[in-house]
Amino acid sequence: MTLQKVKHILIIEKNPAVAESFTSYFFKKDFICHLSANLEDGLNYLKTKLLPGCFELGLLICEIETLDPKELVQLSELKALLPATPFIAIVDEKLKTKVSQVLDHGFFHYLIRPFEFSQIVHLFEHAINYQMINKEISILKKELLSKNTFQGVIGRSSSMRKVFELIKQVAPSTANILIQGPTGSGKEVIARALHNLSERKDKPFVAINCSAIPENLLESELFGHIKGSFTGATQNKRGLFEEANGGTLFLDEIGDFPHNLQAKLLRVLQERTVRAVGDNHFRPIDIRIICATHKNLKDLIINQQFRDDLYYRLAVIPVNLPSLSERTEDIPLLAHHFLSKFAILNHKDISTFSEPALNFLYTYSWPGNVRELENAIERAVVLCKTRQIELKDIHFSALGSNDIILSQLESELPTLEQLEKRYIEFVLKKTNYKKEKAAEILGLNRKTLYRKERDYGWDKLPQSSSDNEII
Known part of the structure; x- marks a missing residue:
């Protein structure tokens, strides 16, 4: 068995006799002890020896001397480096009124001097059992999550399983997809899942929020522009349609897409070519377009805010996401x-x-x-x-x-x-x-x-x- 597979314990204790008694006991339990005289040395040893060596720490026993600001910072740093390791604090009698601060810094438990050695043995057994149970729980949670996760989307409800089945069915196709669902329901995550399951998975996935970009900039952002086409256009710029060439372009919040640009988007969908602002030439593109919205596009069509011909081009395959209250x-x-x-x-x-x-x-x-x-x-x-x-x-x-x-x-x-x-x-x-x-x-x-x-x-x-x- 290599040292890396043996459980290790870091003991921070200034009294050599106490540290030695700990070492003798834990050695009989097949643990290897590492000793430091104070917090500063312990932190340094952890950073330079134990963590780089990938040693698995089963326990940390740490003497608390002052609980002054410096020591509290060091304790926080220790816990940040070893978030899953149980800590047992040894506290002097004069600090017993401040032990709540010790627990606030993530310690499993504490002992107040003077104490019987049997107490540390009892706490040690509880701490190790606690760590083992936490590991088992963590493994079970990961197994449960993996069984109920689809392409990074978490869900086991019947409504989400229907969504997953639809995604698996339509992802390999070339059809444009419209994802509809309330704000915060995970529409972009679904769009990425569709891309990752398609033949375009190794090509770019480019996302843009149509409501987040001013209308006067959106055309240039999507279609690109050539140098001198407008004030401030000091160089040529490729648009997102070309950036996504070969892959997927995700248009989030398509319900906010400016009405005067909808005809240009429709032309892209029909002819699979784009023309940059100020340019006279069309360039061919090969992209799949996935759109998303929290709005009812059919209502927008009735109110003449969204073109019906564009809607039917975009919503070849509609995917409807449930709200969280529905799942x-x-x-x-x-x-x-x-x-x-x-x-x-x-x-x-x-x-x-x-x-x-x-x-x-x-x-x-x-x-x-x-x-x-x-x-x-x-x-x-x-x-x-x-x-x-x-x-x-x-x-x-x-x-x-x-x-x-x-x-x-x-x-x-x-x-x-x-x-x-x-x-x-x-x-x-x-x-x-x-x-x-x-x-x-x-x-x-x-x-x-x-x-x-x-x-x-x-x-x-x-x-x-x-x-x-x-x-």
């Missing part, structure tokens, strides 16, 4: 995927959600779809101070703004009292009926909230099992 089965998969992604990016040892947090993610309406979920998880990872995402880490603007609540009323015109009743019920549900959290969001004291519950006849509403918990 709630996928929310846990997506949430865990984003959690893993942002935990790695932010060097945090967070691997799961609490049950109330996951329930909230599952029941929230997600008007911003997958993009909103991704942003919510990223924010939660950054704010989280423990090893799992709690409900308190998930922040929304007022748990869904008034616009969201009002939009759910559709065409109703409720009284103020009815609206208040609905909103209180909404907040109670979203906070898992935790009265303290609900009252804080509503701007009420708890007595007033209890009185309103009685007034509305909600005495038998579900009660939180931990209503006194501060979240």
Whole structure:
């Protein structure tokens, strides 16, 4: 067995006798110990020896001396370098009132001097078991994700499986495709999947958001221009149609495509040639065009904002994406995927959600779809101070703004009292009926909230099992 395959332990301890006793014990457990006298030396040894040598660290035991700003920075750097390794801190009696700071820096546990050696043995066994369980969970999550991922698109709901089947069927064709779906539903990801499954996969995939570029610049961006064709055109420029030649051009937000350019786009689709601004010559191109929009193009046609002949050229194969609220089965998969992604990016040892947090993610309406979920998880990872995402880490603007609540009323015109009743019920549900959290969001004291519950006849509403918990 090579050294790289043996578990290693880094021990940062200034007392040689204590360090030696650790080394003797762990050696009997088939671990190799690496010793450093202080944090600075330990960090240097880790960077220059252990990490470059690809040694797998099963545990880090670290003596905490002062918890001053310098030491806290060093602890943060250690945790960033070893996000998945359990840390055990050894703290002097004088620092026992500050041990919460130790846990805030991602330590698995701590011991306060003086301690029995059996305590470190007990913690060691728990830490190793914790690491092994986390590895198994990570492997299982990857297996589950791989079974429910298609070309980087995550989903196991029936609506997404239908989308996947359609993509597999139409990707090898040369037909133009129109992807329709609400904002944030992953239209560009689907476009890339179509490209990657086509014969053009080794050629360019060029994307442009038609709503993000001013109308007076969009023509030059797409078709290119020649030197001197307009003020500021100091050199020839190839357009995106030519940049994508042989591959795929993705026109996002095609519903915002300027009406006066739609005829030129139609000509490209019909004749497969482009002419740069100011040029007299047409150049042949070989591209596939995939478009996407969150707008109803047929409504735009009725309002004479979109050409019907262009629509039929673009929408040879329509692909309709569901909103996240229509595929709630996928929310846990997506949430865990984003959690893993942002935990790695932010060097945090967070691997799961609490049950109330996951329930909230599952029941929230997600008007911003997958993009909103991704942003919510990223924010939660950054704010989280423990090893799992709690409900308190998930922040929304007022748990869904008034616009969201009002939009759910559709065409109703409720009284103020009815609206208040609905909103209180909404907040109670979203906070898992935790009265303290609900009252804080509503701007009420708890007595007033209890009185309103009685007034509305909600005495038998579900009660939180931990209503006194501060979240």
